[in-house]
Amino acid sequence: xxxxxxxxxxxxxxxxxxxxxxxxxxxxxxxxxxxxxxxxxxxxxxxxxxxxxxxxxxxxxxxxxxxxxxxxxxxxxxxxxxxxxxxxxxxxxxxxxxxxxxxxxxxxxxxxxxxxxxxxxxxxxxxxxxxxxxxxxxxxxxxxxxxxxxxxxxxxxxxxxxxxxxxxxxxxxxxxxxxxxxxxxxxxxxxxxxxxxxxxxxxxxxxxxxxxxxxxxxxxxxxxxxxxxxxxxxxxxxxxxxxxxxxxxxxxxxxxxxxxxxxxxxxxxxxxxxxxxxxxxxxxxxxxxxxxxxxxxxxxxxxxxxxxxxxxxxxxxxxxxxxxxxxxxxxxxxxxxxxxxxxxxxxxxxxxxxxxxxxxxxxxxxxxxxxxxxxxxxxxxxxxxxxxxxxxxxxxxxxxxxxxxxxxxxxxxxxxxxxxxxxxxxxxxxxxxxxxxxxxxxxxxxxxxxxxxxxxxxxxxxxxxxxxxxxxxxxx
Amino acid sequence: xxxxxxxxxxxxxxxxxxxxxxxxxxxxxxxxxxxxxxxxxxxxxxxxxxxxxxxxxxxxxxxxxxxxxxxxxxxxxxxxxxxxxxxxxxxxxxxxxxxxxxxxxxxxxxxxxxxxxxxxxxxxxxxxxxxxxxxxxxxxxxxxxxxxxxxxxxxxxxxxxxxxxxxxxxxxxxxxxxxxxxxxxxxxxxxxxxxxxxxxxxxxxxxxxxxx
Numbered sequence: 224x225x226x227x228x229x230x231x232x233x234x235x236x237x238x239x240x241x242x243x244x245x246x247x248x249x250x251x252x253x254x255x256x257x258x259x260x261x262x263x264x265x266x267x268x269x270x271x272x273x274x275x276x277x278x279x280x281x282x283x284x285x286x287x288x289x290x291x292x293x294x295x296x297x298x299x300x301x302x303x304x305x306x307x308x309x310x311x312x313x314x315x316x317x318x319x320x321x322x323x324x325x326x327x328x329x330x331x332x333x334x335x336x337x338x339x340x341x342x343x344x345x346x347x348x349x350x351x352x353x354x355x356x357x358x359x360x361x362x363x364x365x366x367x368x369x370x371x372x373x374x375x376x377x378x379x380x381x382x383x384x385x386x387x388x389x390x391x392x393x394x395x396x397x398x399x400x401x402x403x404x405x406x407x408x409x410x411x412x413x414x415x416x417x418x419x420x421x422x423x424x425x426x427x428x429x430x431x432x433x434x435x436x437x438x439x440x441x442x443x444x445x446x447x448x449x450x451x452x453x454x455x456x457x458x459x460x461x462x463x464x465x466x467x468x469x470x471x472x473x474x475x476x477x478x479x480x481x482x483x484x485x486x487x488x489x490x491x492x493x494x495x496x497x498x499x500x501x502x503x504x505x506x507x508x509x510x511x512x513x514x515x516x517x518x519x520x521x522x523x524x525x526x527x528x529x530x531x532x533x534x535x536x537x538x539x540x541x542x543x544x545x546x547x548x549x550x551x552x553x554x555x556x557x558x559x560x561x562x563x564x565x566x567x568x569x570x571x572x573x574x575x576x577x578x579x580x581x582x583x584x585x586x587x588x589x590x591x592x593x594x595x596x597x598x599x600x601x602x603x604x605x606x607x608x609x610x611x612x613x614x615x616x617x618x619x620x621x622x623x624x625x626x627x628x629x630x631x632x633x634x635x636x637x638x639x640x641x642x643x644x645x646x647x648x649x650x651x652x653x654x655x656x657x658x659x660x661x662x663x664x665x666x667x668x669x670x671x672x673x674x675x676x677x678x679x680x681x682x683x684x685x686x687x688x689x690x691x692x693x694x695x696x697x698x699x
Numbered sequence: 700x701x702x703x704x705x706x707x708x709x710x711x712x713x714x715x716x717x718x719x720x721x722x723x724x725x726x727x728x729x730x731x732x733x734x735x736x737x738x739x740x741x742x743x744x745x746x747x748x749x750x751x752x753x754x755x756x757x758x759x760x761x762x763x764x765x766x767x768x769x770x771x772x773x774x775x776x777x778x779x780x781x782x783x784x785x786x787x788x789x790x791x792x793x794x795x796x797x798x799x800x801x802x803x804x805x806x807x808x809x810x811x812x813x814x815x816x817x818x819x820x821x822x823x824x825x826x827x828x829x830x831x832x833x834x835x836x837x838x839x840x841x842x843x844x845x846x847x848x849x850x851x852x853x854x855x856x857x858x859x860x861x862x863x864x865x866x867x868x869x870x871x872x873x874x875x876x877x878x879x880x881x882x883x884x885x886x887x888x889x890x891x892x893x894x895x896x897x898x899x900x901x902x903x904x905x906x907x908x909x910x911x
Contacts, residue, residue: 339873342876346879350879362898365894365897365906366908366909367909380853387861387863388860420811
């Protein structure tokens with residue numbers, strides 16, 4: 224049943240590639256997104272326990288991530304109906320085919336219970352998304368694609384090396400198996416030096432894809448040059464997939480009794496990410512790059528949550544959901560502003576609220592949500608993580624965390640308010656774009672979801688989050 | 700550890716230095732192909748003959764020794780370049796860095812205890828120094844094509860470690876990994892072409908408008 228999650232997008236990708244009409248193809252994308260989402264919901268409603276030793280299976284963590292990815296993809300595909308129709312002359316065969324392959328690769332990564340398969344899936348997400356970043360086909364997007372491809376490929380090669388090291392650490396005690404259950408069962412007897420070195424490589428490798436500082440340098444370029452809907456999928460889908468891979472590594476380290484090493488490294492990486500995000504958010508002149516640094520920040524927060532453990536892991540899981548949805552809101556709304564002004568530079572865009580009121584309002588609301596203002600969900604998840612930080616006695620880290628959040632709030636706020644409020648700049652309407660239901664509906668829907676998550680956590684969601692957190696660590 | 704494989708592994712090191720020190724792209728590609736072929740041979744020699752071994756070393760030879768060098772040669776024919784012009788760090792400093800890294804690799808490999816069957820093997824130091832060679836190529840060269848070459852050498856380094864574990868990696872995963880590598884090189888080739896068309900050179904230095 225769960226193999227359908229991979230097969231369906233692949234079949235749709237084939238269909239999209241063969242389909243002759245550029246006009247109809249975006250509809251196929253939405254249909255695929257819808258079918259995928261329905262499948263995911265059906266699977267979530269009828270969860271099958273994983274078969275021990277199987278190569279694929281959906282554990283609670285996988286279920287959570289696939290739900291987020293599928294939801295985000297569906298919203299982006301609806302947004303794509305309007306966006307791609309407006310750019311029909313640009314062609315969309317490769318774009319839509321790659322979008323669907325990207326979805327298939329992400330679904331495969333989520334259900335992989337074999338490190339080799341996980342690696343193949345994560346690498347495939349890189350390859351499938353590279354052409355998406357190149358969609359605009361200009362100098363800047365080539366540069367961004369090149370950096371993205373090279374950095375992520377090298378990162379993923381390092382992760383391969385890490386997997387090989389972990390595999391070698393099993394020798395000679397037992398026959399090597401990279402299947403996750405086998406790894407977890409035997410982890411206690413593994414050779415420490417190999418396991419630790421392997422962990423370091425895996426952290427750097429998958430960390431590059433998560434975009435943790437200082438390995439994040441592909442992120443601002445890729446997010447900045449990719450179309451908004453791709454940026455949303457990178458920030459809310461791809462990075463979460465890589466984060467999931469990191470959590471798998473964490474599981475192995477925990478089973479091997481090396482959890483402290485993993486935790487400390489996570490806390491350090493998270494701390495550095497917050498710092499880099501804060502430094503580059505201030506005076507950031509480009510709204511999409513601004514969102515990229517915000518993504519660095521939030522991946523850092525999630526990593527800190529996992530590093531702290533206990534209740535903070537629950538917070539990190541909730542944050543994973545919130546961050547993905549809010550990034551969807553911001554990227555799509557930001558993309559609308561970009562389409563209206565044909566610029567994403569702070570000095571060229573001003574007063575968006577007078578020209579595209581709905582998008583600008585969504586952008587401001589998204590900014591408030593992403594910086595952790597109540598009553599949005601991000602506030603709850605950040606608060607939960609902070610509670611974990613303080614209750615485990617990491618007072619210095621907690622203080623640092625709060626200061627960085629405040630700096631980022633001010634830094635982001637100045638740019639966001641500058642582009643949205645005030646009298647419209649001369650470039651307004653240059654793109655002949657008007658808010659439509661298709662371009663405003665999807666981000667509005669996601670914003671409402673984040674709002675709901677902030678006000679009230681439905682019981683099934685809470686159960687899923689608790690179970691997912693339980694996979695990573697014991698809730699104390 | 701049988702000595703023929705160690706002899707072959709020792710061959711990898713001068714190849715690394717040659718690639719680090721050479722400015723002619725054609726020679727670099729050929730040497731990388733040679734390196735890939737030697738690795739395929741090593742993986743064949745280190746394991747008992749079986750369908751699995753044959754598949755692994757055969758596909759490694761086909762991909763690393765033949766297919767990818769051909770793709771790269773086609774790329775340099777299309778874009779008409781022969782040499783790497785002034786790398787960011789000169790050839791002599793990169794060679795010195797490479798030597799230091801190799802010494803470091805030999806020291807570091809003591810820290811990783813090998814199991815009985817592999818004791819005395821040079822796999823770890825050679826693998827690590829190949830990784831560093833690839834990394835140096837990736838970071839110090841300006842041509843997009845040399846960076847792809849660096850990526851290939853980097854992958855060769857990973858492959859050397861993979862040889863230790865060839866029994867353990869199920870066939871499908873290996874096939875997937877090799878395929879991913881091929882596609883990665885292919886996509887990079889396409890982008891090199893696009894860079895060339897857009898910027899009329901393949902200098903990564905031109906790719907520097909995106910920065911803070």
